[in-house]
Amino acid sequence: DTGVSQDPRHKITKRGQNVTFRCDPISEHNRLYWYRQTLGQGPEFLTYFQNEAQLEKSRLLSDRFSAERPKGSFSTLEIQRTEQGDSAMYLCASSLRGNGANVLTFGAGSRLTVL
Amino acid sequence: AQTVTQSQPEMSVQEAETVTLSCTYDTSESDYYLFWYKQPPSRQMILVIRQEAYKQQNATENRFSVNFQKAAKSFSLKISDSQLGDAAMYFCAYIGRWNNAGNMLTFGGGTRLMVKP
Numbered sequence: 001d002t003g004v005s006q007d008p009r010h011k012i013t014k015r016g017q018n019v020t021f022r023c024d025p026i027s028e029h030n031r032l033y034w035y036r037q038t039l040g041q042g043p044e045f046l047t048y049f050q051n052e053a054q055l056e057k058s059r060l061l062s063d064r065f066s067a068e069r070p071k072g073s074f075s076t077l078e079i080q081r082t083e084q085g086d087s088a089m090y091l092c093a094s095s096l097r098g099n100g101a102n103v104l105t106f107g108a109g110s111r112l113t114v115l
Numbered sequence: 116a117q118t119v120t121q122s123q124p125e126m127s128v129q130e131a132e133t134v135t136l137s138c139t140y141d142t143s144e145s146d147y148y149l150f151w152y153k154q155p156p157s158r159q160m161i162l163v164i165r166q167e168a169y170k171q172q173n174a175t176e177n178r179f180s181v182n183f184q185k186a187a188k189s190f191s192l193k194i195s196d197s198q199l200g201d202a203a204m205y206f207c208a209y210i211g212r213w214n215n216a217g218n219m220l221t222f223g224g225g226t227r228l229m230v231k232p
Binding site: 003 | 221
């Protein structure tokens with residue numbers, strides 16, 4: 001297992017276009033998280049899944065954002081009608097089910113630039 | 116809501132010297148976990164060290180150790196014998212043991228560590 005994979009690593013798009021990011025977690029990990037990180041800031045939680053169920057969503061996740069994990073394996077994060085404020089690094093992480101002792105393994109991130 | 120504060124946006128250390136990165140947090144929970152993550156330029160974030168709040172003993176991991184002061188809600192990271200490969204952004208993070216905060220890590224704003232040869 002090579003860890004958490006994210007694709008694409010970089011995406012440049014024009015304002016108003018839709019973009020989709022994919023995350024492949026560590027295979028035995030039940031939990032999958034999406035975070036957003038703007039330049040010079042710490043990651044901010046967006047949403048998380050336990051298996052295929054989306055259990056938590058941040059207020060940061062506007063109705064233009066949708067995340068899925070259809071078979072409890074990989075996940076996609078789609079942003080519709082992108083805005084310049086969406087420019088950020090989108091991080092995916094996974095962990096084993098457990099209590100607050102979860103240790104998250106992060107992917108390298110997908111950097112979005114909206115022109 | 117829980118908050119994590121890193122008051123040092125940038126730190127610099129000479130190779131082979133020791134540096135301490137500061138982190139304070141605010142929570143009403145009594146049991147929780149604290150983490151330090153390292154994010155090298157253009158690379159993925161990796162776990163450096165973890166501390167369980169109910170353990171009084173400070174966590175250590177090779178050249179990395181923490182000074183956990185629960186009453187003061189302080190969680191600093193000490194890097195001994197600094198190496199060029201330690202240069203990165205360092206993030207302090209918090210999660211409640213029973214996930215009262217909603218099952219997600221809360222991160223500080225980060226400290227950029229530069230290591231001078």
